[in-house]
Amino acid sequence: MEILQQSLAELKKQVNRRTQQATHPEVEASVAAILADVQANGDAALRQYSEKFDGVTLTDLQVPQAEIDAAYNNCAPELLAALKLAQRNITSFHKKEISYGFIDNERAGVIRGQKVTPLAAVGLYVPGGTAAYPSTILMSAIPAKLAGVKKIVMVTPPQKEGINPAVLTAAKLVGIDAIYQIGGAQAIAALAYGTETIPQVDKIMGPGNIFVATAKKQVFGTVSIDMIAGPSEIGIIADENAAPAQVAADLLSQAEHDKLARPMLVTTSLTLAQAVNVELEKQLATLPRQEIARASVDNQGFIAIVADLDDAFTLMNAIAPEHLEVQVAEPMTYLAQIENAGSVFLGSTASEPLGDYVAGPNHILPTSGTARFFSPLGVYDFVKRTQFIQYTNAALQPEASAITTLARTEGLEGHARAIEARFPNQPCGYKSRG
Numbered sequence: 001m002e003i004l005q006q007s008l009a010e011l012k013k014q015v016n017r018r019t020q021q022a023t024h025p026e027v028e029a030s031v032a033a034i035l036a037d038v039q040a041n042g043d044a045a046l047r048q049y050s051e052k053f054d055g056v057t058l059t060d061l062q063v064p065q066a067e068i069d070a071a072y073n074n075c076a077p078e079l080l081a082a083l084k085l086a087q088r089n090i091t092s093f094h095k096k097e098i099s100y101g102f103i104d105n106e107r108a109g110v111i112r113g114q115k116v117t118p119l120a121a122v123g124l125y126v127p128g129g130t131a132a133y134p135s136t137i138l139m140s141a142i143p144a145k146l147a148g149v150k151k152i153v154m155v156t157p158p159q160k161e162g163i164n165p166a167v168l169t170a171a172k173l174v175g176i177d178a179i180y181q182i183g184g185a186q187a188i189a190a191l192a193y194g195t196e197t198i199p200q201v202d203k204i205m206g207p208g209n210i211f212v213a214t215a216k217k218q219v220f221g222t223v224s225i226d227m228i229a230g231p232s233e234i235g236i237i238a239d240e241n242a243a244p245a246q247v248a249a250d251l252l253s254q255a256e257h258d259k260l261a262r263p264m265l266v267t268t269s270l271t272l273a274q275a276v277n278v279e280l281e282k283q284l285a286t287l288p289r290q291e292i293a294r295a296s297v298d299n300q301g302f303i304a305i306v307a308d309l310d311d312a313f314t315l316m317n318a319i320a321p322e323h324l325e326v327q328v329a330e331p332m333t334y335l336a337q338i339e340n341a342g343s344v345f346l347g348s349t350a351s352e353p354l355g356d357y358v359a360g361p362n363h364i365l366p367t368s369g370t371a372r373f374f375s376p377l378g379v380y381d382f383v384k385r386t387q388f389i390q391y392t393n394a395a396l397q398p399e400a401s402a403i404t405t406l407a408r409t410e411g412l413e414g415h416a417r418a419i420e421a422r423f424p425n426q427p428c429g430y431k432s433r434g
């Protein structure tokens, strides 16, 4: 990977250009055309795009239940056991995110509160262009179920040989209501607008490539979305004691997701940087998804050399990576310095794939610098809050003049009179004291 050795200020500019939400006008335009086509032509457009982008002629848009049951029943025991282990750990972590709202009665005669309601219908995007992602089904459906969402549908790109049985097994394990074999921007359009076969949902969740991430951005407003979870990223902060082979392996674990995936190393040691580059070459030579990973390493990846660990954390906060590994001594002591990152892996044992599969925290995470303001997918994404107020007349009386004063200051006489109407027996309605 390219080694960058400049001042911190110059490094910040460089990495900002490379890592922050960029616009891709040609992708934006082709996604907009796909969305409009699906909105106008429904299922027929979905079938056309599946031919064009996935090379699949679809008969059923919805995966038949018999196919899902067969996949589950024939699943290898070790795969089912692995999925169940992941399911247990993801469930125990996400249970802690459940919120029940609140009700307060701090002042006599006043009740205020917030109630939490699950979304009625959500659509989960499960990527499937170059790899199958049963783990992503667990990561999105488990928090949805814990939140109490009643209708959970899933979309995933069609495959010539049928949807991967591991994907179908995971979907059955977590209780997905319907699976539609459709991917890319066209799948996002279907969930946003509805078609003859696919129901419109309230919110679309899940990661995907640049077409999926762009489509989610464009339908936002018609439906809600969780975040921008695009091509994967890994940022590693390492000092001179980190093991080059482990650092390189972890960088490649994310590089193999997508040609646009971003592997990034920030280190205080030029010696480590050079050793990692040697290791990357060695390991790439035998990696099955070598073509994808090489494009990512060569075109998106970089190694930044910094003066000390304080600079390393400053630079990483500017990048706001999806995943951040901290491979230095006493990693926990740096947690307070980390402001922008989707998921943090502390210490050399906490290799990123641990979080992808079994640790329990979510692996659907913000990318392209959006960890500055987005959080990991969680139970909170599948609910909405409604607040409520109840007052007695006696409780309103001492606050009424504040309301009428503020209303009249805003030139909203109707607001003031609505309050005064609560005190009809006082001459000329409510009169403020003094």
Ligand SMILES: NC(=O)c1ccc[n+]([C@@H]2O[C@H](COP(=O)([O-])OP(=O)(O)OC[C@H]3O[C@@H](n4cnc5c(N)ncnc54)[C@H](O)[C@@H]3O)[C@@H](O)[C@H]2O)c1
Binding pocket: 030, 053, 054, 126, 127, 128, 129, 130, 131, 136, 157, 158, 182, 183, 184, 185, 186, 207, 208, 209, 210, 211, 212, 228, 229, 230, 231, 232, 257, 258, 261, 322, 363, 364, 365, 366, 367
């Ligand atoms: N950020 C996260 O939380 C997270 C988690 C898991 C995976 N990911 C990312 O998900 C992505 C998965 O990507 P993928 O490609 O394997 O699967 P995908 O399902 O996201 O995309 C495949 C679809 O892209 C569409 N497509 C492909 N080329 C197109 C073109 N030229 N024009 C219009 N549409 C086109 C096709 O419709 C195809 O079905 C990777 O980028 C991976 O890094 C991110």
Ligand SMILES: N[C@H](CO)Cc1c[nH]c[nH+]1
Binding pocket: 133, 135, 136, 231, 232, 233, 254, 322, 356, 363, 364, 365
């Ligand atoms: N690392 C991905 C998120 O960027 C998630 C994933 C799923 N399977 C393997 N990895």
Ligand SMILES: [Zn+2]
Binding pocket: 232, 253, 254, 257, 353, 356
């Ligand atoms: Zn991964």
